[in-house]
């Protein structure tokens with residue numbers, strides 16, 4: 593009998609990653625291609641299909657066949673229609689029936705969800721969320737994504753496509769502008785985008801200082817990682833930016849813990865690699881603003897799966913759909 597496999601796909605602003613995943617959650621093959629979203633949604637969709645086909649061929653070499661595909665995309669997703677409603681980082685995808693098109697092209701069931709939800713499914717399945725029924729997931733990247741796992745299941749609310757969007761909870765109404773058009777959202781304090789905006793503002797205002805951050809800024813192509821390294825080297829502005837990142841996260845988690853009556857959070861995404869720069873201030877703020885929980889009751893952990901959380905979560909969605917016989 594041919595063994596069954598699924599594909600997990602993570603569509604990011606710069607890269608599309610695809611993985612061939614077994615039922616036990618083992619990644620057997622991987623693929624990565626540039627998204628090239630500037631060439632349009634159809635082009636990106638064809639790149640996903642091309643890379644998926646390549647891994648479907650690889651599956652055959654393993655004596656297996658692909659029975660479904662799960663896909664995570666940053667933005668607001670219409671799960672039933674298989675459509676990207678709105679994606680700030682992939683604007684060409686707005687209104688695009690990505691899952692439906694892939695289903696027709698690849699002739700396998702396709703399920704799609706928001707990238708942070710897919711992160712939640714992955715961490716629940718094989719990562720830091722294993723065995724924890726209720727938790728909040730936060731993904732720190734260009735923006736801030738989030739998910740809610742309640743009673744062991746992803747919370748989709750009224751299925752409006754934005755449940756768990758902690759990135760747009762307000763932490764300071766007078767704070768910096770956010771990509772969503774408001775001011776002072778968590779994302780405007782605690783994302784790579786926020787860090788970079790704050791540094792360019794400091795450069796314009798001539799208060800960047802003359803330390804490591806200034807030197808990296810002058811070289812050009814400053815990244816969130818460069819800001820993190822500057823913080824580690826003691827740059828006061830870089831350290832302050834990560835303190836603010838932790839502060840924002842602490843405010844939001846304290847409020848959510850109180851409202852939901854839960855006490856676990858898992859933080860992932862590329863910028864969570866700067867953990868040692870923001871986890872301390874996060875903890876201080878969380879303890880300061882938690883009305884009902886004792887400090888030792890609150891657990892804030894790092895993602896155990898890193899980059900693979902989204903791939904494995906997308907694969908798990910495909911497995912669930914395959915078991916239910918849908919997609």
Ligand SMILES: [Zn+2]
Nearest residue numbers: 760770772777
């Ligand atoms: Zn916002």
